[in-house]
Amino acid sequence: MPRRDEDHTNVNQTMKPSTANTCFFAATLAGVLAAACAFVAGIWSSNLVWSSSLAGVSVVLMAAGIGAAWRLTRSTRTQRAALRYLESLARMDDAELRQTSEARSVAGVDQGSPWYAVFARVRERLLEQGRRAEALEMNRAALEVRARRKTCEQERIAAILGGLGEPVMAVDRYDELVLANPSAEQLFDFDLEHSDARLVRDLVRCEELLDLLSDTRRHSSREKTRELQLAAAGEEPRWYNVTARALEEPHEEDELSDESDASGAVLVFRDISSHKELQKRNAEFVAAVSHEMKTPLSGIKAYVELLADGDAEDEQAREEFLEVINSQADRLQRLIQNLLNIARIEAGVVEVSKKPQSLNDLLEEAFNVVQPAAEAKNIRLTNELSSMYLGVLVDRDMMSQAAINLLSNAIKYTPEGREVVLRSRLVEDEVEFEVEDQGVGLSEEDQQRVFEKFYRVKKDKSMAAGTGLGLPLAKHIVEDVHGGQLSVRSELGVGSTFAIRLPNAGQMS
Amino acid sequence: MTKRILLCDDEFHIVRAAEIKFQRRGFEVRTASDGEEAWEIMQNWVPDVLVTDCQMPRLDGLGLVERLRGAAATADLPVLLLTAKSFEKQYRERAEALRVLRVMAKPFSPRELLIQVEQIVEQSPRTATSDDVALEAGSCN
The missing domain is CATH 3.30.565.10 (Histidine kinase-like ATPase, C-terminal domain)
Structure with missing residues (x-):
């Protein structure tokens, strides 16, 4: 704690150190002069009794003066000690204050003196204030560390979100957009930092997405997923798997508690265009395979039926039909074999020597x-x-x-x-x-x-x-x-x- | 009276099986391997019923039917369409618009095809004769 020298009042300015001595000498001098006057008056009046009485009174007065002077002197010393003590208290920092023993601090002041109790209380109060100030300082430092850590955390999260290719957005319970990474801004063509609009419906013009959001927030414990086709400005539409998850937000103190049912939500967009393309190609592949298989099967089925219905006029026709069935079965076998070979090579499970x-x-x-x-x-x-x-x-x-x-x-x-x-x-x-x-x-x-x-x-x-x-x-x-x-x-x-x-x-x- | 049928499919064995079935039933049968070939045949020979595959090189089944509807001689020719794939909505609508009477999925049974064709021929008012006039040139769109 800094010394407060400017508050310090010099003892010499408030109480002259010679005042007590002056009183003491004045009382002594008055007593001696009074005794001398009484002695001279007695001699002059040849009245010894009178003169002795006067002398006695003078001595008593002198003694009283000396006593008063002594008490005054003592009192002044106490005041000076008290002032020094107060001055030193004012100069001390917390550590010095704690280290200073009570006895030493109030040295020069009788324990029976009312000053002593006052000094002790002042010292205790100062110590207490010091302890409070120290606790506050520690709290402040801890808060500062937490605040710095939070800031770092936020910067790290912002950097992570910024680095994500997948769009991510978050809305609060007032439907205001509170977070959007650059991918999300690019997809929906807005700039959150420089935009006056905050409501998600003003920034994101996609009814299906807004429906998903409100649907999720109505059931705050739920997570909902939907596949949506979205197009960034000037780009081809892409398929996204959008996950909306409700977020319970902490209420600020000044907010009404009756809004506790509302919640914010986070939206994560996963680009599944390649997956969709793969699905489409797979469907085309399956359709093509089934078509290629149906053709020889059609032949087999048709000629088996002709044979069963006795449509072969003679042995030659029967052989022709059987030959067709055989060749179509071979074709089907080749198709299956080729499919298997291609699938094995594509899957990397074929044994190569x-x-x-x-x-x-x-x-x-x-x-x-x-x-x-x-x-x-x-x-x-x-x-x-x-x-x-x-x-x-x-x-x-x-x-x-x-x-x-x-x-x-x-x-x-x-x-x-x-x-x-x-x-x-x-x-x-x-x-x-x-x-x-x-x-x-x-x-x-x-x-x-x-x-x-x-x-x-x-x-x-x-x-x-x-x-x-x-x-x-x-x-x-x-x-x-x-x-x-x-x-x-x-x-x-x-x-x-x-x-x-x-x-x-x-x-x- | 001999009924005429034109079978059109790029799978030779399929056409051959159906041809045998219809010939044994007394039909006069002609075959084509694609829509263009069928169109050329019908310039001089108009059948009582056309059975055509949907997917074929050069000219597909619906393309052929569309061309036939624009020619006076074949504007009302009964058509049965064969298809190997599930018949998608837009094709079905187009087939209905072109007045295709039946659609049969492959692989089909020649026996079932015969039944379907006989029903079509019985219901058709058209009577084919050997001296049917050829399609007039320029009558197609």
Whole structure:
């Protein structure tokens, strides 16, 4: 505690130190003069009795004066001690005040003196005030720390919310927006800090969202979720999973307690556009799968029924029907097998056994597998494999499947009497093999989409049965499993060339 | 009197199964693999009933029916539509607007198809004859 010297009053200014001495000397001098006068008067009057009486009175007066002076002196000393004590109290800080013992503090003042009790009470009061001041100071410091911590916390929360890509907003029980992170501001196109509007309905113009909010706040213990399509200014609409959770807010002291049923709410928006897109693609995929499965099933069902109804006129017709049933069952089996293979590769659960080997050996095997189909359709299948050794690190079964799929496609969609060529070559650091056909060719759109699952070129569709999965499967095998590249170049009316590039694995060890 | 039926589907085996069923029942049957081919056939040969798939290359089933409704000779031709997918609302509305009489989901039973077609033919006032006039050129929209 700071010393308050300005409040200090100098003892010398209020009580002259010589006053007591002056009284003492004045009383003594008056007594001596009175005794001397009495003695002189006695001698002069030769009246010894009178003179003795006068002298006695003088002595008594002198004694009284001395006594009075002594008492005055003593009283003055007490006052001076008291003033010094008060002065020192005024100068002391709390620590000094506590350390100062009572006896020492009031030294010079009799314990029986009324001053002593007063000084003791003053000291106690000062000590008490000091203790209170200290407690207040500690409280203030604690509050300051809490306030600083709260500020830091708020700044941290603001930084976290600001960094969130997901919009977050909070409203109080008066429907006023109290928090909105930048993502929310961007989505609903407002600036909360600089906006005069505070009511959520003025800032967020989405009836479904406002309904969700009021619905949640009416049932304050509930959490409600809704999927909404929302569009930020100038952007395409996106799907959000909006969770509204009621928040019980602490009431301020001056607020009415009858509003205790109302509550604020926090809104969290989770962007589920990609999930929705996936759902849509899945639904399309399932629809496409079911369509592709229904077609061979239709054939099987129809011909079984024809046989059952005796619609086969002769043995030849019966064999024709059975052949159709068999081929449609095979088609269904191929479809299921291709679906499973694609699903396994996409899920990353397929077992891959890559080994360094000769690409040409692998291609010759594939060539031999499809040769009968080419011959049956009177298509000239030509082998133009490189004379060089082309080493590749591949899973033999899978890469053979990819090569067979390309060759089968080429044979399937090339008109009779034309040619399909299988080539291989070394291109810079990679090896390449390609299948060139003389089919109808692909339009630009078809070239873009020919690797999509179940996409079938319209013209091809009428030429041959297919699952629409052969090329997507080949692309998965080449690109996802082996890190290669499958591409197509084509010209309408001329033909198409499907090419596969793979990393060169060099010479066989 | 021999009834004429035109079967139109890009799945050859489906068309073939239905063709066998209708031929054995005494129908005169013609087949087409898409809407364009069916349209070309009907320039010279008008059936008593058309059975067509919905999804086909070049010209789909509803596209074909729309074209037929614009031609005098086929404006009232009874049509049965086959579809492999669930028939969505907008297509159903369009089919109704084009006066498609029946819709059958794939995979279908040739036996059931025959029953449906016979009902259509019985209810139809139209009587096909071998000397039906060909569609007049330019009568389509």
